[in-house]
Amino acid sequence: MTSRQPPRRSLVTGANRGLGLEFARQLLAHGDHVVATCRHPGRANALNQLVGEHPGRLHVLPLDVGDPKSHAELARELPLVMDGIDLLINNAGVLHSGERFGHVPPANLDDSLRTNASGPFLLTQTLAERLVDGATVANLSSVLGSIASTASFSTPSYAMSKAAQNMATVLLASALRERGIAVIALHPGWVQTDMGGSGAQITPVDSVRGLLKVIDGVGIGDSGTFLDYRGKPVPW
Template sequence: MRYVITGASRGIGFEFVQQLLRRGETVDAGVRAPELARRLEPLLLEAGHRLRIHPLDVTRADSVQAFAERICREPVDVLINNAGVSGQWVGLHELDYEDLARTIEVNALGPLRITSALLPALRHGAGRKVAHVTSRMGSLSSNTEGGAYAYRMSKAALNMGVRSMSNDLRREGLACVLLHPGWVQTDMGGQDAPLPAEESVRGMLRVIDSVSLEHSGRFFDYEGAEVPW
């Protein structure tokens, strides 16, 4: 199976690459800047042709187009939209609206750009799945604390976008799901997070493996439980 992963140079994305390569899959890894690819280079020695690393800035149309031109030369079975930023976690009166706009650009618009650009390859793949790494913090019904405006709003926008996407792409036999990874020990989640990246990704891959068209448009956590919208 051929997987495409965005935001693959660190954290959850890097762990996706490692685990998929271990089980024998082929991975195309998108990274924002060439210097960020260095962490992936040791994996090239083990995986050889099964790992390809590509520059990708999900906020830039020219970068997405160049990425798609390289990726769409062959079918893609599964796309994992993982690239994301946390934005500033501040109160209402401290909001930086440029930061808010950038967070939405990366977290909500980026996955739409990538999915749309890779549709020609996804249509010819055997897997026919698109998984989006979101967050329970984008759930309207789960928000009882407030704050974290940029992150919450961007993930809520992503969730709605994927809901629409799932309806549009179901007609083509493509399944789209949302995944909450848990509070994970990464640069973004911090070392106080209770969940190792290895466990989170192992769980999300189990969910992705089990997804069929009937699950399209739904929101699951890394253990496979459905998350309220």
Template sequence: MNSQPSRHVLVTGANRGIGLEFTRQLLARGDRVVATAREPGRATALNTLAGEYPGHLHVLPLDITQPRAHAELLRELPLVLEDAYIDLLINNAGVLHSGERFGALDLDNLEHSFRTNAAGPYLLTQALAPQLADGARVVNMSSRIGAIGLTTRFGTPSYAISKAALNMATVLLAQALSVRDIVVVAVSPGWVRTDMGGEQAEVAPEDAVAGLLARVDDLSMADSGSFFDWQGEPIPW
């Protein structure tokens, strides 16, 4: 049974995969969730959840790559949160361009990956800082693929480079927000069975999210700026 008090949570990229599973589990434990998607009208599963949890789930549009969309979200939040602050921000929205090969990687993929996976979460957190409660937690969805110390082969370069950048953004945000006791961490959910991870992936989304939420519940300021997996094990940078 969840012993945590009800929180206000914002989850990006919540229309499917890990973001949708975060939303499901957060609602089931009594939290109030603002879930974002680029096209809310097409987020069928998310809108179904909104019907099941009236007043507890609000679905708002957000393109993580567009700062003007961040500003619009900031304007709308007080309306759906009734002037409450965000206790937990989960920067989950991300992109993986498959099929990249050395010698054929183009700037478009690199730019799009960086804007979505690194610049987007950083700038959104910066924009939402006034809306974050003192003592809030910010969880950046990274990947072991972004760990420089674990890299042993060439693969998914735009994804790897952008996730490594997200890890640095996490450490910088942890420093910037420490004066308000806001904990900022990077996490790796593992190879999860989602549209991005594929059917052969090792970890069920339910297990990955449950593990991450359990770890997030126990975070303290001593953990801010750290990088760990869904089982709570630290990951080298």
């Protein structure tokens, strides 16, 4: 008789809507124990409804990914609901639309870099002690952060911050490799979310299904790579 594997312990940031919410849904459907974070848990109606549907397996905790003090608070609270992290999904992000050359507000750049790049890097650093050896860290990036794929002036604060996040992925992969922790950057496709807009090509369900298939297949040899939701490499 084979012993049953304990449920995977997963933490998802920005889980109140869009891809983060869909990650929480599908991870729960897979049997995971999930900690879902967002800035304002009291307003996360869809997420709180999931809590009622999965008693004891989903916990919602507050986190502002752009605030290192919030990272430290999460690290203190986490052991109360989860004794380690097998999968960390750095999903929370921000996109400032409508930027034009000559009129990009400095505040947009500061906010984007803090939320999309330094935030996930510092959060992973803070939670490193909670990550189990052999864990996976998945950073939700974007093809818009691919320098090689950039052909026009578009969403500069978002693109620059995602390129910086990609460097953070490679650096974290190096730092955590000796513990067997794989760190990857993932492009979810152009997804029909508040961020992606109604003209996008792929549903959150299909994107997350593909992303989780990629995550499930990742080994330490894949650490430091940039892949899309189909598992295909994305140029840096």
